[in-house]
Each structure stands twice: as C-alpha cells, then as structure tokens.
Amino acid sequence: MLSNPFNIASGVRQGSTLSPALFNLFIDVFITALRDSGVGCWVRHMYVGCLLYADDIIILSPSLQGLQDMLCTCYNTSIDIGMQFNASKCHLIAFGRLASKKLATLFLGGDRIEWMQAIKYLGVHIVSGKYLSFDIKPIKRCFFTACNTVSSQSWRMDNILQLSLLESYCLPILTYAAAAVSFKARQLAELNACWNSVYRKIFGFNRWESVKVFIQGLGRLDLTHIYMLRKCKWLCTNRRCANPVFSNLLWVSLSECNDVNKFTMFMFMSQQRVSENFASYCLN
Numbered sequence: 001m002l003s004n005p006f007n008i009a010s011g012v013r014q015g016s017t018l019s020p021a022l023f024n025l026f027i028d029v030f031i032t033a034l035r036d037s038g039v040g041c042w043v044r045h046m047y048v049g050c051l052l053y054a055d056d057i058i059i060l061s062p063s064l065q066g067l068q069d070m071l072c073t074c075y076n077t078s079i080d081i082g083m084q085f086n087a088s089k090c091h092l093i094a095f096g097r098l099a100s101k102k103l104a105t106l107f108l109g110g111d112r113i114e115w116m117q118a119i120k121y122l123g124v125h126i127v128s129g130k131y132l133s134f135d136i137k138p139i140k141r142c143f144f145t146a147c148n149t150v151s152s153q154s155w156r157m158d159n160i161l162q163l164s165l166l167e168s169y170c171l172p173i174l175t176y177a178a179a180a181v182s183f184k185a186r187q188l189a190e191l192n193a194c195w196n197s198v199y200r201k202i203f204g205f206n207r208w209e210s211v212k213v214f215i216q217g218l219g220r221l222d223l224t225h226i227y228m229l230r231k232c233k234w235l236c237t238n239r240r241c242a243n244p245v246f247s248n249l250l251w252v253s254l255s256e257c258n259d260v261n262k263f264t265m266f267m268f269m270s271q272q273r274v275s276e277n278f279a280s281y282c283l284n
Contacts, residue, residue, distance in 0.1 A: 026081070027052060033077045034059065039066045046244060053122055067092075068106050075109040087111030091119050093128045100129075124177050136187045139173060143194055146170045151201070162202050163218075171195065171226075178227050179234030188224060195223040 013019055031050050034040060040049020041060040049070065051058040059074070061067035078085055087108050092115045094103060106113050118127045118135055125135035147170050154162050174191050183191070199211040215222050221229065241247050
C-alpha cells in the first residue's frame with residue numbers, strides 16, 4: 001500500500017546517492033568562508049582551521065579573538081544560505097597553559113556557547129587541559145557492560161568460544177579509534193587490565209595471578225600490543241596518502257609521538273608483514 005504523496009520541505013532524501021553530493025556542495029560554503037577569512041589554524045601553510053565529519057564540525061583557533069571571529073563567520077554564512085545553528089549543541093573546549101583559567105564568553109550570533117571540561121566527538125571523550133588528553137572511564141563502563149551482557153548469555157559455552165565472542169563484541173570497545181588516539185601509559189595499563197580480566201573470568205584465574213604467559217600460549221596478544229599493532233597497520237596503510245593535508249598531519253603527529261621508536265621498524269612493511277613480524281616479536 002502507498003500513502004498519499006507529500007512534499008519534503010527540508011533536508012535531503014535519505015538513502016539517495018545524490019544526497020551526499022548535495023550536502024558537500026552545501027557545507028563547502030562554510031569551509032571556503034572560514035579559509036578566506038584567514039583566521040584559524042594552519043599546518044605547513046595548509047588550512048586546518050575547520051575539520052568536518054559529515055555534519056559534525058570542529059573549528060580550531062590559537063586565540064580567543066580568532067575563535068570568536070570564526071564563529072561570527074559561521075553565523076553570517078548560515079544566514080546567507082538559510083541555515084540555523086543550534087547553540088545548545090555547540091560547545092567550546094580549550095587546550096594549553098590557560099585552559100584551567102576562566103575564559104571569555106563567546107557567542108554564536110546572539111547565543112552564548114558554554115565552555116566544557118570534556119566533550120564527546122565521534123565517540124571519543126576529549127578532556128580539556130594543558131595537553132590533549134582523553135577520558136577512558138566511559139570506555140571502561142561500556143566495556144564491562146558489554147562483557148556482562150555477552151557472558152550472561154554464553155556462560156555455558158566452551159571457554160574458547162566465549163573468548164571469541166568477547167573478542168568480537170567487546171574488544172572493539174577498547175580498541176575504538178586506537179590508531180588516532182594516544183593514551184597515557186597509565187591509561188593504557190588500565191585498559192590492558194580490563195582485557196586481562198576477561199581471561200581471568202573465563203579461565204578461572206585469581207585476580208593476583210598474571211595471565212600474560214597464558215595469553216601468549218593461546219597465540220594472542222595483550223591489549224597493549226594490540227593497540228600498537230593497530231597503529232602500525234594504520235601507518236602502513238596511510239603512509240602514501242595522496243591528501244596533502246592528511247599527509248602533513250600524519251607525519252607531524254608521528255614526529256611528536258612518544259611511541260615512535262617502538263614501531264618505526266614496522267611502518268615501512270606491508271600490512272601482512274606487519275602482522276606476522278609484530279606477532280612473532282611480541283611472542284618472542
């Protein structure tokens with residue numbers, strides 16, 4: 001059965017192959033306006049003051065006045081194309097030595113935007129501070145919730161089958177965005193302990209017993225090495241990226257990475273060779 005026809009007054013058709021192209025034309029106006037304003041962040045003479053993933057927009061500025069100018073540019077552009085921002089869904093976060101200070105109020109049009117101590121962007125919890133850092137508490141809560149859900153339905157199954165289910169449905173929670181996020185050593189140790197607790201529960205180890213050798217005996221890696229392996233694979237996949245902005249950001253971040261010496265030896269290998277060599281390196 002078909003309903004009576006009706007007109008769509010806003011938005012683009014969901015599922016249509018034309019919709020992303022129309023959206024790109026629409027959103028490109030903001031990028032062009034911000035770049036032409038000359039305000040924002042630049043890396044090696046390339047503009048990175050506006051980052052987008054679909055309709056999630058991040059604008060970056062090294063100064064408060066520059067950030068306010070960028071907000072004004074966004075507001076004026078939205079008026080020109082008939083779009084309206086929801087200021088209640090917009091947030092500000094600061095990094096650097098003044099991040100802990102009381103910062104000036106910024107506005108988007110006539111609406112005030114609140115400063116936040118932490119934000120969630122694309123599933124990653126970012127924390128304000130002198131340096132860029134991330135919050136792992138939501139990750140741990142989500143991980144243990146998923147583990148309890150899976151375990152409650154699979155406790156009668158074979159141990160290896162239980163482990164495979166948890167690897168499929170729970171481990172990705174701990175490794176989400178592993179290639180892009182750099183956790184502190186303490187945070188990575190906490191996440192590794194979370195994953196080790198899975199082995200303890202399934203195979204009946206006590207809390208004070210180490211499962212490191214047992215994990216290696218099963219032919220698997222602990223979370224610390226899984227995390228490093230994901231970074232290696234990502235670097236090998238993107239080391240010849242044709243996008244100049246992405247390529248510059250990749251090598252700048254790599255040059256500042258604390259773990260660069262740990263996986264430089266793997267980065268020029270193919271993905272398959274990385275997996276084989278990294279696994280044998282860890283097990284040996």
